[in-house]
Amino acid sequence: MSDIPYKVYLSEKEIPTQWYNVRADMKNKPAPLVNPGTGEPMKVDELFPVFCEELCRQEMDNETPYIDIPQEIQDFYKMYRPSPLVRAYCLEKALDTPAHIYYKFEGNNTSGSHKLNSAIAQAYYAKKQGLKGVTTETGAGQWGTALSMACAYLGLDCQVYMVKVSYEQKPFRREVMRTYGAKVTPSPSMETNIGRAINEQYPGTTGSLGCAISEAVEAATSQEGYRYVLGSVLNQVLLHQSVIGLEAKAALDKVGVKADMIIGCAGGGSNLGGLISPFVGQMLRGEADYDIIAVEPASCPSLTRGSYVYDFCDTGKVCPLAKMYTLGSGYIPAPNHAGGLRYHGMSPVISQLYDDKLISARSVKQTEVFEAAEMFARVEGILPAPESSHAIRVAIDEALKCKETGEEKNILFGLTGTGYFDMVAYQQYNDGTMSDYVPTDEEIAASLAQCPKF
């Protein structure tokens, strides 16, 4: 065994004090958000009614490579960061692979995932702007939990629209948010015009992420002193999440290791974007090369089977349009899809990097994902989130390839969170009742046909 410890911890003083904005180094910038009414790129002040002003500026900023992290956010980061970079010695041994496997573990906080990194930033800027509160949507509940924690810390009101099926099936996530003082409303609700309209049009609907976004935006714009915040997809979120990649790179540098391959799960793209940012920055500046793989569910394959076009970000079509790899804003994964990673589109930054072939993508079926999750839990001791387990699956596959070729590759993957609130899905897997679904080409084509034309 090498002299690299099981867990590489940076010191508190080594936590990044600046976020890294990969857009500054991108030759092909991500496409701008577009006003669905005019078809013109959004101006920064057009976003102010919906989003916090400083966050709008961050959203639009394609030039500044490093942005200072305010001291208050740095202090909050110290409560749960730096997160460990773990050398997966036990997994390597179990696989009998010559590969060296590392993972950046973001699950050691009560929100159970990396989402807290952006939640505290967004809540901070809302507070600084003098707002009373923020609204948001949540699906599986990680983002809503993270935001409720950040708001409780700062004394900000937090209103969460939770996809109804999750609200009912995940009562414990709901209770964590309530414990942090958030108001949690099942979506579609009867509290917004959009919610009432959807309930009327589709009686008994269990909701969708796109619908909950629409409700949260309406709630923000119809209350004095509120703005809407979002946990993924947006440029600003990837900026905040760069703290993951910066810490991971610093920890690897500390032990003298250069990653060959970087693997991350991708739903909206916040974790993957944050993890790979500084590494992609090196690639863009011609300083290093990495094999980067985005892993998505076969049941929601926006990168591997979607189109790179302008699309609606939400079901109610109240948000600006974004150019992204998308399956169409009406796309909803089949009911047997268990975990998160169910958004119809992909972060514009990730979409552009993928279109420029700086990163590759792969889709995996969920029973294969849970097989990897269970193996990982048993040998590494951490019960992973279903989302994170997509990356585990591909890391294991790649490590097994190394076993065949004899290559001692350094594989880094993002372990975004823990699965403690996902035991219904684990139960399905344990009981053998979990199934896979892969959408047909016709289904995807029909959904994509609804995208706006530009």
Place this chain on the structure above:
Amino acid sequence: MSDIPYKVYLSEKEIPTQWYNVRADMKNKPAPLVNPGTGEPMKVDELFPVFCEELCRQEMDNETPYIDIPQEIQDFYKMYRPSPLVRAYCLEKALDTPAHIYYKFEGNNTSGSHKLNSAIAQAYYAKKQGLKGVTTETGAGQWGTALSMACAYLGLDCQVYMVKVSYEQKPFRREVMRTYGAKVTPSPSMETNIGRAINEQYPGTTGSLGCAISEAVEAATSQEGYRYVLGSVLNQVLLHQSVIGLEAKAALDKVGVKADMIIGCAGGGSNLGGLISPFVGQMLRGEADYDIIAVEPASCPSLTRGSYVYDFCDTGKVCPLAKMYTLGSGYIPAPNHAGGLRYHGMSPVISQLYDDKLISARSVKQTEVFEAAEMFARVEGILPAPESSHAIRVAIDEALKCKETGEEKNILFGLTGTGYFDMVAYQQYNDGTMSDYVPTDEEIAASLAQCPKF
């Protein structure tokens, strides 16, 4: 703010390589286990049919102050240890107290508590003895989860008898254990003589810890190659848990802090015993003095209202007798009691230290406990286990006393785990439906009257 970081981490090389056995320094040793048939102290080989041999020797060893931690256990510890010593800056600020508050956080592992420290040790010695598997009981599920993780790691069979009410109300804990390959049986079951007898005598019973212990012991002794393991109360468990206190003391020493007050929750006594061991050792050797407080639920007050007598450890009366502070082996907390800490007795080591007035005890009501838990969650970001929150309650009370007196006391408490699987209790608190119960003197006297006479 001082220059002490938020989290003090020891390096991997500073993880203890020996457990500390406080019994070696105790002038008054804990009373020996007694054979219920003969009334004589148990000899070590009389325990072999039930427990692993090396663990029996550790159980009886009142002389050896330091016991080497086998390398395999050290390696496992490296996956989730050292655990952080946290300076609760945010809690101090919220309380506006001059006190300095520290907590040793044992919840950053999938079992969600400190129980893993002893689970891996017990599983290791079982494996080393060539056994096929181990049996145990679990109430809230932390111990069963920890043991299933340790057994999965070592490739050992794990059979868990889970108190029926928890099995039904905590399906997610059950699924975590199943994910780690454990067989989980609701207790009382129809698989053991004792389970069948109890089911016949009390149709529809939802079980108790004492009954599950009896079933697990019967299962161990009636299968070839199995032994019984226990997560608390026993001397050996406190020995393994000394890793908590050793790390806490090393971390405090590292930043030049001497604790004035040490606070831990106490059910069977494993966390408290582990946390305080090296500090009590200093007291016993006349090297230092500490104000040590055991905190127990008002609904299960073994130290503050029980008697120090020989009692049965289990309902079925199949285990040796132990001299301990007890409420009587038939004592079951009222149905509104939400968390763990529901065992009728207290570790013989803790009992003796308490009887010798080396430590004090305090009982708290559960609504006060959840009030403290929610405050802690909101300012420190960690959602605590109900058990741990007993210590938080008293730490907050003591910090508020310091506010009145102006004393800058250093308060250390044990944050034994997280509450992610206890959201039903949090929901009761959030909904205002949680109530308190304090047993009457008559109830306790009636239960104590059933203790054996010696």
